[in-house]
Amino acid sequence: MSETGETKNIGLRGVKVADTRISDVDGEKGNLIYRGLNICDLVVHSTFEEVSFLLLHDHLPKAEELKRFQSELISEREVPETIYGFMRMMPKSAHPMDVLEAAVPILAAYDPQLHDESRNANFKKATRLIAKLPSIVAAWDRIRKGSEPVRPSPELTHAGNFLYMLSGSLPDRATARDFDICLILHAEHSFNASTFAGREVASTHAHLYASIVAAIGALSGEIHGGANSEVMKMLLEIGEVNRAKSWVSEKLQKGGKVMGMGHAVYHTEDPRASILRGICSRLADHTGDRKWFELTKAIEASTREEFRKLKGKEIYPNVDFYSASVYHMMGIPTDLFTPVFAISRISGWAAHIIEEKFAEAQPKPELYRPDADYVGTYCGPEACPYIPIEERSK
Ligand SMILES: CC(C)(COP(=O)(O)OP(=O)(O)OC[C@H]1O[C@@H](n2cnc3c(N)ncnc32)[C@H](O)[C@@H]1OP(=O)(O)O)[C@@H](O)C(=O)NCCC(=O)NCCS
Numbered sequence: 592m593s594e595t596g597e598t599k600n601i602g603l604r605g606v607k608v609a610d611t612r613i614s615d616v617d618g619e620k621g622n623l624i625y626r627g628l629n630i631c632d633l634v635v636h637s638t639f640e641e642v643s644f645l646l647l648h649d650h651l652p653k654a655e656e657l658k659r660f661q662s663e664l665i666s667e668r669e670v671p672e673t674i675y676g677f678m679r680m681m682p683k684s685a686h687p688m689d690v691l692e693a694a695v696p697i698l699a700a701y702d703p704q705l706h707d708e709s710r711n712a713n714f715k716k717a718t719r720l721i722a723k724l725p726s727i728v729a730a731w732d733r734i735r736k737g738s739e740p741v742r743p744s745p746e747l748t749h750a751g752n753f754l755y756m757l758s759g760s761l762p763d764r765a766t767a768r769d770f771d772i773c774l775i776l777h778a779e780h781s782f783n784a785s786t787f788a789g790r791e792v793a794s795t796h797a798h799l800y801a802s803i804v805a806a807i808g809a810l811s812g813e814i815h816g817g818a819n820s821e822v823m824k825m826l827l828e829i830g831e832v833n834r835a836k837s838w839v840s841e842k843l844q845k846g847g848k849v850m851g852m853g854h855a856v857y858h859t860e861d862p863r864a865s866i867l868r869g870i871c872s873r874l875a876d877h878t879g880d881r882k883w884f885e886l887t888k889a890i891e892a893s894t895r896e897e898f899r900k901l902k903g904k905e906i907y908p909n910v911d912f913y914s915a916s917v918y919h920m921m922g923i924p925t926d927l928f929t930p931v932f933a934i935s936r937i938s939g940w941a942a943h944i945i946e947e948k949f950a951e952a953q954p955k956p957e958l959y960r961p962d963a964d965y966v967g968t969y970c971g972p973e974a975c976p977y978i979p980i981e982e983r984s985k
Contacts, residue, residue: 597719604855611954613646613778613942618856623863625779634866639774640664643721643938644785646779647714667722668743671701674727675740683735687930688811692804698723699800700948710949716799717941719752724937728930729756750774758922765877766921769870773914776863777932778937785809785816786943793944806940807933821850821926822915826886835889840897849894850910860907867913874920883916
């Protein structure tokens, strides 16, 4: 609290900035609902395509609606040749999140409805982005490795097609479904940093693509979406189950963070982490290599134990903790983990940006404009005298 009694420097924790109809995170009970439905039911009964429709349209699709939406997504998977040209000119070392962020305005330039701000045009733009982002992420991975991009297959599901475009070979059905579940779990999480960034840009009446660029930038940070790659780096660094305890203990005692642990909202187990732990175990059996699952579990146990000792409280894994070893076992390169988060979260971002634009949960759209207390140089209400450059001593 500042001297004036206002809350500051708390990362807006607990400050309600809007109403939303899209999702609810119950941090005490560890529940996450999308448009009224529990994610635990969605991962059993739905696909990412169906969940994307739900997030955008506020209801589960009827069979005919889902069929139409799936066909639209399939027909929008191709990206303009300019995208490939731009990628071929990029340094191979460019981070996939930066490439994704840079590719989105190119998509904007090719969108025939870019400046059509009707609700229906925004749904179409959202559908195009959901369809095309996976093609961009997969294409960059191949181009930077000196291979040709694999063109999307209309025969495959959204999840299966991404794995296919990445590796060039057809994924087995179980892995494609596991990846589909990962996409469902990452699709939406209320007013997290990247969604808020997207909504904030949308509140200026910027178009959907500009808002999505902001969201991608926010997601890239290591304490937000970047955490999943950091978890994998940690797993690779620790390497063996028997090193987990000492590594974690040293890290925490030095005041460092164990990536993938802790959450700003959940004070109990993140329900997504519980589901991902199960997928991780299943994949370990499927690949015949339990190392990554066992190592992740050992780090979780050591972190919880050490945290209790050091801080006298509990800490739990978040969505990024088990997704790292899951993606690794699926053959996804570590620096693609955060772009993979983006190809899922695009559905939630788009739903939020549309909600923001059309004030679907508010009486009217409003430009975000928070305030700050000025604590810099102050010479009085008339401001400081301006010193010409030749008279400045330092
Ligand atoms: C997500 C995160 C930013 C939430 O942090 P937060 O809301 O600020 O959490 P809190 O402030 O309640 O943390 C309480 C304490 O636990 C510590 N803590 C939180 N997460 C920690 C972690 N992963 N490793 C070690 N210590 C952690 C904080 O440093 C703080 O310590 P202090 O009280 O001595 O200052 C934080 O948990 C974190 O950085 N996690 C690692 C990054 C990550 O996985 N991000 C993905 C989030 S989905």
